[in-house]
Amino acid sequence: MKKIRMGMVGGGQGAFIGAVHRIAAFMDGDIELVCGAFSADKQRSLSSGQALYLPEERCYASYDEMFKREALLPETERMEFVVIVTPNHLHFPVAMSAIEHGFHVLSDKPATLNLPQALSLKSALAQRHVLYGLTHTYSGYPLVKQAKHLVAQGELGNVVKVVVEYSQGWLASKDDEVSKQASWRLDPETAGASCCMGDIGVHAANLAEYVSGLEITQLCADLTSTVSGRVLDDDGTVMLKFSNSAKGVLLASQISLGDENNIRLRIYGDKKSIEWSQLEPNTLWLKSHNEPTQQIRTGVGDMCEAAQQAMRTPAGHPEGYLEAFANIYQNFARQIKAHRNGEVADNKTFDVPGIDEAIRGMAFIENVVGASQSALKWHNMIIESEGGHYDAN
Structure with a gap:
């Protein structure tokens, strides 16, 4: 009966969404922040982590350093999942590195910079026994x-x-x-x-x-x-x-x-x-x-x-964006607990947007951009893969 240990990439001092993620993660008391690479600037990462009461040795200068050093810690101390709260271009390399080091991933959307990266993530997840979630908050x-x-x-x-x-x-x-x-x-x-x-x-x-x-x-x-x-x-x-x-x-x-x-x-x-x-x-x-x-x-x-x-308060007490965000974290925490116990821990069972939603999201973005640049009226929603492509319908 231990809290789930979270690491964070991005979300340091002056960041827009990092504090929102932390509020959401902590709301139900199931998750604790144990480490972070909060900024590409080493000193800012350190000061950001210390402001969150983390020890200096758990405030890292880069996400690669964090994953390598956390993986060496005893299983009962190391972080269990990382939340990615960076600009889009870093979502893929951070997620891929976390997966390769055996850590679960909860990422801001969109999942990657492009669709091939999202498909690569799915391939990596199929080879590793780790979980992946995406913060499509409004479903919460x-x-x-x-x-x-x-x-x-x-x-x-x-x-x-x-x-x-x-x-x-x-x-x-x-x-x-x-x-x-x-x-x-x-x-x-x-x-x-x-x-x-x-x-x-x-x-x-x-x-x-x-x-x-x-x-x-x-x-x-x-x-x-x-x-x-x-x-x-x-x-x-x-x-x-x-x-x-x-x-x-x-x-x-x-x-x-x-x-x-x-x-x-x-x-x-x-x-x-x-x-x-x-x-x-x-x-x-x-x-x-x-x-x-x-x-x-x-x-x-x-x-x-x-x-x-998903409800926390009696009728008439408004529940809003932070609570909806927290519901994503709450469900992901339940999913990790099931995974800990060797139980079925698929995304649909725990109502967590996952890699399939990540791929559909990237396909939507790229197909919309392509359709807008075309003189044709209707375009099939196409998801590219290494073996060619297939229609999403």
């Missing part, structure tokens, strides 16, 4: 899980249309590019093939697939670099076709002035529809053609097991 909300349950139980009937959007306004002008968070996201060397779709569009795509239980099979995309001089997209619209022939629309934007992580999902069936918004995360709407609209509230009435497990 209790009512998102309840929405998924309603769809799976046939409450909506046959899904015919999916509309998902994620809009922000923080990159609406040239002046917004001066921050560290903006500069690396707008640089293909560190962000990859896309800014907007790679940063938030992939979240929207994952949310649509997670709740609907369907897979995107075809798409038609129009990406834009709205601000003059930008190489990567900051806005985009994608038409979708799903594995059951349903149609959909995905909107993602980082130039929508005044929008604050405005995530909204609507799924329409031939019997009923559902609607959920992150701005009102404790409310899920269930609608039909000839019955009163039903408001479902977190903690009120019967909920599915996954939703119940």
